[in-house]
Amino acid sequence: TETYTNIADAAGDTVTAAGTTVPAVKAVQVHKAFGSLHVLKGVDLTVMPGTVTVILGPSGSGKSTFLRLINQLETLTGGSIEVDGEMIGYKYVTRNGQQVLQTLDDKDVARQRAKLGMVFQRFNLFPHMTALENVMEAPVHVKHESKAKAREEAVGELQRVGLGDRLDYYPSQLSGGQQQRVAIARALAMHPDIMLFDEPTSALDPELVGEVLNVMRSLATAGMTMICVTHEIGFAREVADQVVFMDGGVVVEKGGPEIIEHPTEPRFKDFLQHVL
Ligand code: ADP
Ligand code: MG
Numbered sequence: 001t002e003t004y005t006n007i008a009d010a011a012g013d014t015v016t017a018a019g020t021t022v023p024a025v026k027a028v029q030v031h032k033a034f035g036s037l038h039v040l041k042g043v044d045l046t047v048m049p050g051t052v053t054v055i056l057g058p059s060g061s062g063k064s065t066f067l068r069l070i071n072q073l074e075t076l077t078g079g080s081i082e083v084d085g086e087m088i089g090y091k092y093v094t095r096n097g098q099q100v101l102q103t104l105d106d107k108d109v110a111r112q113r114a115k116l117g118m119v120f121q122r123f124n125l126f127p128h129m130t131a132l133e134n135v136m137e138a139p140v141h142v143k144h145e146s147k148a149k150a151r152e153e154a155v156g157e158l159q160r161v162g163l164g165d166r167l168d169y170y171p172s173q174l175s176g177g178q179q180q181r182v183a184i185a186r187a188l189a190m191h192p193d194i195m196l197f198d199e200p201t202s203a204l205d206p207e208l209v210g211e212v213l214n215v216m217r218s219l220a221t222a223g224m225t226m227i228c229v230t231h232e233i234g235f236a237r238e239v240a241d242q243v244v245f246m247d248g249g250v251v252v253e254k255g256g257p258e259i260i261e262h263p264t265e266p267r268f269k270d271f272l273q274h275v276l
Helices: 002-011 063-070 106-113 131-141 147-160 176-188 206-221 233-239 266-275
Strands: 023-034 036-046 053-055 078-083 090-095 098-105 114-117 194-198 225-229 241-248 252-254
Touching: 023 063, 036 063, 036 252, 053 063, 053 233, 063 078, 063 194, 063 225, 114 176, 131 147, 131 176, 147 176, 176 194, 176 206, 206 233, 225 233, 233 252, 241 266, 252 266
Parallel strands: 053 225, 053 241, 114 194, 194 225
Antiparallel strands: 023 036, 023 078, 090 098, 241 252
16 A cells, blocks of 8 residues: 555665565465474465564464564475565575475575564573673674674664663663563664564563563654564554454454454454453
8 A cells, every 4th residue: 555655665665666565574374383283274464564563362373483483483384474575494496497495595594584583572681691792792793793883783772772771781680671672672783674572571570561562662663564472452552553363373353453442253352352
């Protein structure tokens, strides 16, 4: 639509010759099985650049697995996922006149994964490093940035999440909410195009949830493309462009945030009654 195109243009995203915007993420009939356990059973999802998608659903419905597939922490059993218009994990090559799928090499996988930042339920910061060192770690050791440049950027990212006065604190000296904000700054320091959040506030004491949601809200306002798995319905209602309800490995209902007020599928209605 017009709106999406404008947002995408402003953010410098890929626009095809026909003037249509390339989705940030496009999942088509995604399947995932762990042995005989069929966890995802044909998930379709399109996420446009500069938009926020909130995924809701009961525990065990496959939400984390889906995010992990997008970030190539798991491999697909079936279907395909494109990130910025590029198929992840595989490429087509011509062999004996035939188009065949070939697994990407580690370098290409790393290049694709670098487009994504991920924040997990558990903060998993390095406990022996300060907030600043945690945020500098990947730019220095993965991107081989100079320490001076990485430090300058890390300070900027920590200021952005409201922790400019906690640079030299160790994780154990920070609250859960502060640790999670360091985790967000650490992901941002790699300049991802897309941020994936997997229940970033679920492990926090209730009084610390707001500060993390506020950082996520400001990221959304700044135009970051975000896919958020969360049970925070208020956040979904306020911030989401797209709401997706998953259950049993399929997308049961999706639409604008208004579907939270007006769900049509019985399973979604039932879920909302339990979380609201
Ligand atoms: P959600 O995030 O919605 O709670 P998950 O994606 O974590 O759901 O899990 C969906 C199902 O897949 C669960 O039954 C879970 O036990 C199973 N599962 C997830 N990861 C693995 C794995 N690595 N090996 C086996 N089963 C898994
Ligand atoms: Mg999960």
